[in-house]
Amino acid sequence: MPKLWTETIDAHRAAVRDAALNAMAALVAERGLVSLTMSQIAERAGVGRATLYKYFPDAQAVLTAWHERQINAHLDRLTAAAEPAEPAVVRLRGALRTFAEIQYYSARHHGGELAALLHSGEHVDLARQRLREFVENLIAEAAQDGDLRDDVAAGELAGYCLHALTAAGTVDSHDAVHRLVAVTLAGLGTPAPPP
Amino acid sequence: MPKLWTETIDAHRAAVRDAALNAMAALVAERGLVSLTMSQIAERAGVGRATLYKYFPDAQAVLTAWHERQINAHLDRLTAAAEPAEPAVVRLRGALRTFAEIQYYSARHHGGELAALLHSGEHVDLARQRLREFVENLIAEAAQDGDLRDDVAAGELAGYCLHALTAAGTVDSHDAVHRLVAVTLAGLGTPAPPP
Numbered sequence: 001m002p003k004l005w006t007e008t009i010d011a012h013r014a015a016v017r018d019a020a021l022n023a024m025a026a027l028v029a030e031r032g033l034v035s036l037t038m039s040q041i042a043e044r045a046g047v048g049r050a051t052l053y054k055y056f057p058d059a060q061a062v063l064t065a066w067h068e069r070q071i072n073a074h075l076d077r078l079t080a081a082a083e084p085a086e087p088a089v090v091r092l093r094g095a096l097r098t099f100a101e102i103q104y105y106s107a108r109h110h111g112g113e114l115a116a117l118l119h120s121g122e123h124v125d126l127a128r129q130r131l132r133e134f135v136e137n138l139i140a141e142a143a144q145d146g147d148l149r150d151d152v153a154a155g156e157l158a159g160y161c162l163h164a165l166t167a168a169g170t171v172d173s174h175d176a177v178h179r180l181v182a183v184t185l186a187g188l189g190t191p192a193p194p195p
Numbered sequence: 196m197p198k199l200w201t202e203t204i205d206a207h208r209a210a211v212r213d214a215a216l217n218a219m220a221a222l223v224a225e226r227g228l229v230s231l232t233m234s235q236i237a238e239r240a241g242v243g244r245a246t247l248y249k250y251f252p253d254a255q256a257v258l259t260a261w262h263e264r265q266i267n268a269h270l271d272r273l274t275a276a277a278e279p280a281e282p283a284v285v286r287l288r289g290a291l292r293t294f295a296e297i298q299y300y301s302a303r304h305h306g307g308e309l310a311a312l313l314h315s316g317e318h319v320d321l322a323r324q325r326l327r328e329f330v331e332n333l334i335a336e337a338a339q340d341g342d343l344r345d346d347v348a349a350g351e352l353a354g355y356c357l358h359a360l361t362a363a364g365t366v367d368s369h370d371a372v373h374r375l376v377a378v379t380l381a382g383l384g385t386p387a388p389p390p
Binding site for chain 1: 344351352359361365378381383
């Protein structure tokens with residue numbers, strides 16, 4: 001097969017997949033999760049039911065794939081927020097702010113039921129791992145620059161940050177999100193010199 | 196009925212209830228959650244199956260009651276850790292350390308399956324509310340004493356602390372728990388004066 005043709009097929013597959021995920025998201029937003037069916041998703045996506053089944057075994061699989069797409073988009077946004085020319089501490093601040101904002105908006109968009117359903121599974125663990133490593137590296141770099149405390153390992157500090165910032169899902173204003181980021185960053189500050 | 200008799204009955208009821216909860220905890224520890232039955236719980240608790248049904252409608256209810264008992268014991272331990280004569284900031288430090296230790300040991304004792312099953316429900320929401328208020332009041336008092344930052348509302352700082360300290364469930368040593376508490380407290384510190 002000429003390369004061009006393969007690319008066309010790949011693009012077509014990606015388009016069908018995306019249409020299915022978008023259809024699912026729209027259906028969930030309108031009617032909730034209960035009784036989400038493959039027929040509804042196919043109809044909304046504008047593809048045949050048989051076609052949809054070639055891509056996904058069931059509605060749960062569409063949901064998981066959608067969540068994976070969301071998470072990866074969030075991660076890309078987070079890592080892109082870090083302008084490589086900036087010092088590590090500035091990139092860290094940007095990444096943590098972005099993470100907190102994602103927590104804030106996600107809590108608003110999909111509440112308890114969906115969150116409980118989605119926030120487990122291999123794809124989430126992988127994304128969490130990728131995020132943690134990204135933050136850990138920024139912290140290690142900033143600590144080496146002397147801009148952060150270096151008395152606690154970067155991995156532990158990354159765990160602290162990411163847990164603290166999940167509180168952004170519980171606050172009720174955008175300003176409160178920014179205050180939370182400032183408080184969390186204060187925890188990372190150079191420790192006071194011993195008395 | 197004379198008062199003494201009522202007290203005897205109440206004590207008996209509490210004893211049966213406790214025996215059932217202890218039996219459930221022992222069974223889950225030995226065999227896991229799957230196929231936990233009322234008959235097994237009754238047998239292990241040393242009461243009749245019919246008696247057990249007078250106390251709990253099903254095994255899930257025993258599990259929830261057990262979790263409620265655990266949570267209340269934790270909360271009592273946490274609030275008791277605060278010696279009333281100490282300044283608020285010292286009591287806060289003690290309470291946060293205790294909370295972090297509970298997170299650390301709970302993550303070790305009941306892992307994913309049990310946690311996902313238990314960490315929702317009205318009794319958990321109530322306990323979380325009680326805990327948050329307790330920490331919020333200590334923070335407000337310490338801020339008034341001038342021992343903590345006062346540029347962020349006590350409620351927001353309480354949310355920050357409790358989320359940050361859940362990271363104690365992911366670390367792998369007791370020392371790391373103490374470092375996490377220190378980092379979290381640093382976030383609460385008086386903010387640097389403006390430049």
